[in-house]
Amino acid sequence: MNKRYLPIGMVCGLLVLVLVGNFARQAPSNELPVRVRLENKGGSVIFTHIRHVQYVQTMGKDCMVCHHDTPATKATPLPCGTCHAPEFNAIFTNGHQKALPKTTCTQCHHAELGTVKYDHEAHANGYASACTDCHHGPEIEAEPQSCKNCHGATTEGTTRTLRQAVHERCQSCHGDMYDQKLAGCSSCHNFLPGTAEAKQPACVSCHYESDAIPLPTRMDSFHGQCMECHAQAGKGPFGDKSCKRCHTR
Ligand code: HEC
Ligand code: HEC
Ligand code: HEC
Ligand code: HEC
Ligand code: HEC
Ligand code: HEC
Ligand code: HEC
Ligand code: HEC
Ligand code: HEC
Ligand code: HEC
Helix, strand or coil, X not given: CCCCHHHXXXXXXXXXXXXXXXXXXXXXXXXXXXXXXXXXXXXXXXXXXXXXXXXXXXXXXXXXXXXXXXXXXXXXXXXXXXXXXXXXXXXXXXXXXXXXXXHHHHHHCXXXXXXXXXXXXXXXXXXXXXXXXXXXXXXXXXXXXXXXXXXXXXXXXXXCCHHHHHHHHHHHHHHHHHHCCHHHHCCCEEEEECCCCCCCCCHHHHCCHHHCCCCCCHHHHHHHHHHHHHXXXXXXXXXXXXXXXXXXX
C-alpha cells in the first residue's frame, strides 16, 4: 500500500470502529438483562433472561415469543405489567389512561362503533307489517319517534339501554345475525379501528358478558407464557408441583 494512504486508512479505520461501537451499543445484545428479578406474592422469581434468549434462538425464534407487543428489532420492549395489570379493577381503569404510553391504547381499545347500515324506509314500507313491530303504541309513544329520546347509554329504572331496546326488536326477525355473536355485528354496524382518543367504549359494550374476552392478568400472562413453553419443550418447570422451582423465598 502506498504510504500516502496510510493516514487516510487509519482515519477510515477509526471511523469504522466508532460506527461499529455505536451500532453494538444500540444492538439488543448489549442491553439485554442477564437476569430479571420478579417480586410478587408467590415469592420472588429469578428469571435467567440471557439463557432464555439463547434457548429461543436455538428454536429459531426471536424476542417476539415473549415480548409480543414489540417488533423484534426494538431494543427496549415494554415491561409486561404495563399492559397486564394485576387486576383490571377500578384502580387500573382510572389510572392506566395516564400511566400507559399513547402507543399502547389501540392494542386494547381496538374498535369503535361507526354508522349503522339500516334502511328504515324499506322496513317501514314492507319488510315489517306495522310501525308497532318496532315502535311502541300510543300507550308509550304518542307518535313514532327516535328510540334515543327515551333509551340511553345506561338503564334508568327498568327502562332498557338503547343497545338492549333496539337489539331486542331487531332480534325478533334477525336472530340469525345475533347467533353469530361478534362476527354477526357487522351485518348492521360498521366498525372503525380504535384510536388513542380519551373517550373509549367499554369492552363490554361489544364483548357482552357472555362472550367477553378478558385480557390475561399479570400473573396469568406470566404463568401462561412461561409454563406453556416449558410444557411444549418438555424442559423447564411447569405443572402443579413446580412452584418452588421458580418461586424462591
Ligand atoms: C423467554 C421469554 C423472553 C425472551 C425470549 C426475551 N425476553 Fe426480554 N424479558 C422477558 C421478561 C419476562 C422480562 C421482564 C419484564 C418485566 O419485568 O415486566 C424481560 C425484560 C427485558 C428487558 C428489560 C425491560 C425493562 O423495562 O427493564 C429488555 C431490554 C429485554 N427484555 C429485551 C429483550 C430482547 C431484545 C429479546 C430478544 C433478543 C428478549 N428480551 C427476549 C422475557 C423474555
Ligand atoms: C402493549 C401491551 C402489552 C404488553 C407490553 C404485553 N402484552 Fe401480553 N397481551 C396484550 C394484549 C392486548 C393481549 C390480548 C390480545 C392478544 O391475544 O393479542 C395479550 C395477551 C397475552 C397472552 C395471552 C395470549 C397469548 O399470546 O398467548 C399472554 C400469555 C401474554 N399476553 C403475556 C405477556 C408477557 C409475558 C408480556 C411481557 C414479556 C406481555 N404479555 C406484554 C398486551 C400486552
Ligand atoms: C324495523 C323496525 C322499525 C319499523 C317497522 C319502523 N321503525 Fe321507525 N324507527 C326505527 C328505529 C330503530 C328508529 C330510531 C333510529 C334512530 O334513533 O337512530 C326509528 C325512528 C323513527 C322516527 C324518528 C326519526 C328521527 O330521525 O327522529 C320516526 C318518525 C319513525 N321511526 C316513524 C316510523 C313509522 C311512521 C313507521 C311505520 C310506517 C316506522 N317508523 C316503522 C325502527 C322502525
Ligand atoms: C317516549 C319514550 C320511548 C320511546 C321513544 C321508545 N321507548 Fe322503548 N320503552 C319506553 C318505556 C317507558 C318502556 C318500558 C320500560 C319498562 O319496561 O319498565 C320501554 C320498553 C321497551 C322495550 C321492552 C318492552 C317492550 O315493549 O318490548 C323495548 C324492546 C323497547 N322499549 C324498544 C324500543 C325501540 C326499538 C324504540 C324505537 C323504535 C323505542 N323503544 C322507543 C320508552 C320509550
Ligand atoms: C318484522 C321483522 C323485522 C324486524 C323487526 C326488523 N327487520 Fe330488518 N329486515 C326484515 C326483512 C324482511 C328484511 C329483508 C329480507 C332480508 O334481507 O332478510 C330485512 C333486512 C334487513 C337488513 C338488510 C339485510 C341484508 O342481508 O343486507 C338489515 C341491515 C336490517 N334488516 C336491519 C334491521 C334492524 C337494525 C332492525 C331493528 C331496528 C331490524 N332490521 C328489524 C325484517 C325485519
Ligand atoms: C340487526 C342489526 C344489528 C345487529 C346485528 C347488531 N346491532 Fe347493535 N345496534 C343496532 C341499532 C339499529 C342500534 C341503535 C343505534 C342508534 O340508534 O344509533 C344499535 C346499537 C348498539 C349499541 C349502542 C350504541 C349507542 O350509541 O349507545 C352498541 C354498543 C351495539 N349496538 C353493539 C352491537 C354489537 C356488539 C353487536 C353484535 C353482537 C350488535 N350491536 C349487533 C343494530 C344492530
Ligand atoms: C391492557 C389493555 C388496555 C390498554 C393498553 C389501554 N386500556 Fe383503557 N381500558 C382497558 C380496560 C380493561 C378498561 C376497563 C373498561 C372496560 O371494562 O371496558 C379500560 C377503560 C378505559 C377508559 C374508560 C372507559 C369507560 O368505560 O369509562 C378510558 C377512557 C380508557 N380506557 C382510555 C385509555 C387510553 C387513553 C389508553 C392509552 C393511553 C388506554 N386506555 C390503554 C384496557 C386497556
Ligand atoms: C366497538 C366494539 C368493540 C369494542 C369496544 C371492543 N371490541 Fe374487541 N372485538 C370487537 C370485534 C368486532 C372483534 C372481532 C370479532 C370477530 O371477528 O369474530 C373483537 C375481537 C377482540 C379480540 C380477539 C378475539 C379473538 O378471538 O381473536 C380481543 C382479545 C378483544 N377484542 C379484546 C378487547 C378488549 C380488551 C376491549 C376493551 C379494552 C375490546 N376488545 C373492545 C369489537 C370490539
Ligand atoms: C420460549 C420458551 C420458553 C419460555 C417462554 C420460557 N422458558 Fe424457561 N426454559 C425454557 C427451556 C427450553 C428451558 C430448559 C433449558 C435447558 O434445560 O437447557 C427453560 C428453563 C427454565 C428454568 C430452569 C433453568 C434456568 O434457566 O434457570 C427456569 C427457572 C425457567 N425456565 C423460568 C422461566 C420463567 C420464569 C419464564 C417466564 C418469565 C420462562 N422460563 C419462559 C424455555 C422457555
Ligand atoms: C415457570 C416459572 C413459574 C412457575 C413454575 C410458577 N410460577 Fe408463579 N409466577 C411466576 C412469575 C414469573 C410470576 C409473576 C412475577 C411478577 O409479577 O413479578 C408469578 C406470580 C405468581 C404469584 C403472584 C401473584 C401476585 O399477585 O403477586 C403467585 C401467588 C404465584 N405465582 C403462585 C404460583 C404457584 C402456586 C405455582 C405452582 C402451582 C406457581 N406460581 C408456579 C413464575 C412461575
